[in-house]
Every structure is written in C-alpha cells, then in structure tokens.
C-alpha cells in the first residue's frame with residue numbers, strides 16, 4: 569500500500585530565512601510519528617509569510633503531492649504579515665471553524681494570548697488543512713485537542729483510512 573502523505577508547512581519569515589531553526593514543523597512530524605499506526609511520509613516545507621506562496625504551496629501539497637492532511641504552523645496572529653488563515657480560506661472550498669474554536673479554547677488553559685490566534689481549518693478537495701500557531705509548545709496542545717476528529721473527517725472527504733495508537737489518541741468515528 570502507498571504511504572499516506574502528510575504536508576507539514578511552516579509559515580515563518582524568520583524560519584524561512586534561517587534566523588531560527590524550525591522547531592514547530594519538526595514537532596508536528598514527531599507528533600504524527602507517535603500517534604499514527606499507518607505508514608506515512610512527511611512532505612515538509614518552510615515558506616515566508618506571503619499569502620500567494622502559502623496558498624500555492626497548499627495547492628501543490630494537495631494536488632501534486634496528494635497529501636491527505638496538511639498541517640501549518642505560524643502566521644495565524646494579528647500582525648500585518650500573519651496571513652496563514654487568509655491563504656487557507658483562499659484555497660479551501662469549505663471551512664471547518666470548529667477546529668479553531670476548540671484549539672483556542674484548549675490553548676487558553678495555557679496562555680491568555682490564545683485569543684490572538686485566528687487559526688482555522690478547511691477542506692481543499694480531498695485534503696484537510698489545519699492551522700496551528702507558531703510557538704513550538706502550541707503544536708502538541710492543539711493537535712491533541714483536535715486529532716480525535718481528524719480520521720473521520722478524512723473518511724468524509726474521501727481521504728485514506730487513518731489508524732492511531734489507541735493509547736495516544738482516542739479516535740472517534742460515529743457508527744454508521
């Protein structure tokens with residue numbers, strides 16, 4: 569069987585310019601390695617905070633690389649150059665606002681500034697895109713909150729059948 573492809577997209581001017589090491593993107597890869605029982609392969613890219621570049625990379629990951637899931641980090645805040653949610657909205661046919669709502673609610677337990685993130689999620693053809701904040705500590709906090717619903721979402725959009733280590737994530741698939 570083909571490996572499931574997952575896009576990891578770090579949106580950060582400074583990580584793209586090698587001012588700092590991209591810890592957050594690597595943390596997303598580590599999380600997927602820990603929880604997924606499927607054979608999977610990361611398609612990993614770091615781009616600056618440019619809406620057209622981010623949107624173009626999302627389209628490439630979805631259509632050319634056939635990524636079932638695309639997880640972004642960074643660029644979700646209120647600063648002028650934070651445009652990851654705008655890029656996500658530009659390419660998605662459907663938005664899934666519940667992802668952002670839950671991630672902000674969970675993040676508020678850790679930082680009062682959680683409300684500054686405009687992180688969202690949406691469906692681009694057969695791919696699910698999820699935005700995470702840039703802070704390395706936010707990655708696990710946010711993914712743990714939403715991941716139980718991710719496999720069923722992929723089922724509904726014609727993606728691959730995800731299986732997780734039950735001791736790490738309790739996947740929820742409603743009975744059909």
Ligand SMILES: Nc1ncnc2c1ncn2[C@@H]1O[C@H](COP(=O)(O)OP(=O)(O)OP(=O)(O)O)[C@@H](O)[C@H]1O
Nearest residue numbers: 580581582583589590591592593617642643702703
């Ligand atoms: N990908 C990352 N890897 C490691 N640390 C990061 C990353 N993204 C953000 N950080 C850390 O979180 C802090 C706050 O992130 P900030 O919101 O300013 O980043 P950003 O908007 O994603 O990146 P930039 O401003 O370079 O485009 C940064 O100063 C940095 O210490």
Ligand SMILES: Nc1nc2c(c(=O)[nH]1)N[C@H]1C(S)=C(S)[C@@H](COP(=O)(O)O)O[C@H]1N2
Nearest residue numbers: 642643644645675681682685701702703706
């Ligand atoms: N879980 C979690 N969520 C978080 C944070 C965090 O440290 N942990 N940082 C907040 C802050 S300070 C900002 S400005 C916004 C947007 O961050 P971004 O622009 O790096 O995406 O995410 C927020 N959400």
